[in-house]
Amino acid sequence: MGLARSRGWQSLLHYRPKILGGVASEVDGREFFLSPTGRTDPQAELEATLRAFFLPFHENEADGHALCRFPARRRWLDERLHFAGTLHAPTCPALDRYLGALEPEAIAVVYSAPYLGNAVSAFGHTFLRIRKARPAGATEPGVALDYGVDFIAIPDTKNPFLYVYRGIAGVFPGVVRFHSYAYKAREYGVDEGRDLWEYDLALTHEEAILVSLHLFELAATHLEFFYFRNNCSYGILSIVEAGAPRIDLLSRLDVIVVPKDTIRAIAGVPGLVRVIGYRPSAESVRRAETARLEGREADLVKRLLRDPSTPAPPELSPAETASALDVAISLVDGARTSSSAGGGSTAAATWASLVTRRALLSGNASPPPAPTPVPADKAPHLAPASMRLTVGDGATTQYRSDFLALGYRLVFHDLADPPDGSSELSQVQFLEAQLRYDLGRRTLTLDHVTFADLVSLDPLTRFEKPLSWRVRAFAMRPRDRACPDCLEQGLEGGVGATLASDSQRVALFVMADAYVLGSSGLHGIGGSFVRAGVGPYGGVRLHLPGHTVALVTGGWSYLPGSSLVGTYDLGATVRCELGRDVALGAEARVQPLSTEALLTSYFYF
Numbered sequence: 001m002g003l004a005r006s007r008g009w010q011s012l013l014h015y016r017p018k019i020l021g022g023v024a025s026e027v028d029g030r031e032f033f034l035s036p037t038g039r040t041d042p043q044a045e046l047e048a049t050l051r052a053f054f055l056p057f058h059e060n061e062a063d064g065h066a067l068c069r070f071p072a073r074r075r076w077l078d079e080r081l082h083f084a085g086t087l088h089a090p091t092c093p094a095l096d097r098y099l100g101a102l103e104p105e106a107i108a109v110v111y112s113a114p115y116l117g118n119a120v121s122a123f124g125h126t127f128l129r130i131r132k133a134r135p136a137g138a139t140e141p142g143v144a145l146d147y148g149v150d151f152i153a154i155p156d157t158k159n160p161f162l163y164v165y166r167g168i169a170g171v172f173p174g175v176v177r178f179h180s181y182a183y184k185a186r187e188y189g190v191d192e193g194r195d196l197w198e199y200d201l202a203l204t205h206e207e208a209i210l211v212s213l214h215l216f217e218l219a220a221t222h223l224e225f226f227y228f229r230n231n232c233s234y235g236i237l238s239i240v241e242a243g244a245p246r247i248d249l250l251s252r253l254d255v256i257v258v259p260k261d262t263i264r265a266i267a268g269v270p271g272l273v274r275v276i277g278y279r280p281s282a283e284s285v286r287r288a289e290t291a292r293l294e295g296r297e298a299d300l301v302k303r304l305l306r307d308p309s310t311p312a313p314p315e316l317s318p319a320e321t322a323s324a325l326d327v328a329i330s331l332v333d334g335a336r337t338s339s340s341a342g343g344g345s346t347a348a349a350t351w352a353s354l355v356t357r358r359a360l361l362s363g364n365a366s367p368p369p370a371p372t373p374v375p376a377d378k379a380p381h382l383a384p385a386s387m388r389l390t391v392g393d394g395a396t397t398q399y400r401s402d403f404l405a406l407g408y409r410l411v412f413h414d415l416a417d418p419p420d421g422s423s424e425l426s427q428v429q430f431l432e433a434q435l436r437y438d439l440g441r442r443t444l445t446l447d448h449v450t451f452a453d454l455v456s457l458d459p460l461t462r463f464e465k466p467l468s469w470r471v472r473a474f475a476m477r478p479r480d481r482a483c484p485d486c487l488e489q490g491l492e493g494g495v496g497a498t499l500a501s502d503s504q505r506v507a508l509f510v511m512a513d514a515y516v517l518g519s520s521g522l523h524g525i526g527g528s529f530v531r532a533g534v535g536p537y538g539g540v541r542l543h544l545p546g547h548t549v550a551l552v553t554g555g556w557s558y559l560p561g562s563s564l565v566g567t568y569d570l571g572a573t574v575r576c577e578l579g580r581d582v583a584l585g586a587e588a589r590v591q592p593l594s595t596e597a598l599l600t601s602y603f604y605f
Helices: 007-012 042-053 059-064 071-081 093-102 160-169 181-191 205-218 232-243 259-267 282-291 295-306 318-337 344-359
Strands: 015-017 023-025 104-112 125-132 147-153 174-180 196-201 273-279 388-396 401-413 426-438 443-456 468-476 488-500 506-518 530-544 548-558 566-579 582-591 594-604
Touching (some): 007 042, 007 071, 007 232, 042 071, 071 205, 093 205, 125 181, 125 205, 125 232, 125 259, 147 181, 147 232, 174 181, 174 205, 181 196, 196 259, 205 232, 282 318, 295 318, 318 344, 401 594, 468 506
Antiparallel strands (some): 015 023, 104 196, 125 147, 196 273, 388 401, 388 594, 401 426, 426 443, 443 468, 488 506, 506 530, 530 548, 566 582, 582 594
8 A cells, every 4th residue: 555655654754855865754762663763664664553553452551552652643544444443442541631631623833923032032933722622611712721832942051152053953852842822822922022923724623633643642752953944843844744744834945944934834835724813912912002092191101100109180081090000000011021121129019009009990990902903914924035145236436346246144034124024123144145256356255244143123112111232243344444355253232222113114223332353454453453343333224115125224433442543334225025035125335445336136035
């Protein structure tokens, strides 16, 4: 029957083709295989599995029998070989408890928006929601009954350099972990302020059961985990494929995989997504609540945040007062859970006073809050692909010549990229570089490299004053008298503030910036190869109609101890999305020895 070569069997065992031929399973745990050669031999593992199913068992050790350890294999094979009637099958207490708790009815893939407070979460995250069958008359919300399932790495070090190296090298084991969905929703939506997007999959009930049984098998072992490939999102898709091998998802992924790519893969299969749900974070809810406040209520909220005993103006109705108290409680609650807010015991005392005061108005309930608007254009499946190739043609005054530019970015999004499916005011880039060929001098040079670039523009509001920040590791050509054409390497960081419209489509930001650079050709501090700079940095970002983004940035730096007193760098970009994964941009840049313009095509893949 060729079962060992079938897509269903190879998906259940996570077999993938090897470069030099044959296959190997991505499951690393030896306990997952019943044949000594099972990791690389699907036929041997199939035969060993069938033999193990017919071995005798002891009732008090039934959980260790193959029929209990591998229920997904058992179900899949029985659908094709119909052997269950010939077995004296054991009862499986652990499996029965598992299925009794899960009662799987449907499956959703959940996308959690990027969180720049943790570098590992800067690309976002995906996990599964196992929707539980609802008993007749049940009143509990689904979030309280359902389960969330992660595929995550288990690190063995807290050293950040070892952490990155070992994660990229695939040293950490990848494991399946179960949580209540309510816990996951609070962790991401409240503690970290991350919106959740739920993609309900149009799986049959039998496929949902098979996915759940396969998760039971994986919970006892570990798989390969590589941050840029076999990561949380890749693992989730491989689990869905195991339960529904008719769906081809992994072949839609590139060599580098980030969570948005897997959501794009799911949305790209016709008919696979039944419905898309949006669960706003506590931060998004607060933003919507404060945007709806009228003048008098807003003034009361401001005063309540300073002094929770502030009396309400007589012109406010009890319902309006209750509404203001609700918003104030929400804002203080956000300050208590935000890592960037130093409220501490003061915030806790303010929160307790407001809650007590609100309870005294229980007979004057505020109207139910309006639903938080769904930002449909921010659904992650609408985002461009994470890798990017750029091809450009430009001119520079430094050498009075034209040049060709070729660029590549590994991942993931910058402030001028097509904005659909991404945050308006954050930037996460890793390994972005550009080569230039000067047509007049006939020389090829490396213009710049961005090793890592994180930007978080958190807007100031009437009630909250978060810091905006950026950090960057890079190499660049400053093109000033101290370094006309040398390539400097360095680190840069800044903190400041951002003003933005309610929609965040218009933003103005300013920061205090500092950097340290080094280059063999640089006349830096005391004539050395090191330059330090401090000064202002800022910009304006506009999300214009027609999927167009305009971004103007500039910075001036004082250079202590260097041959130059200061230097500057100004840039402007207008980028327009032409179609799915294609954009066109015009750029200009001004440095002390160079003014240049560049027309660039962007290809996302």
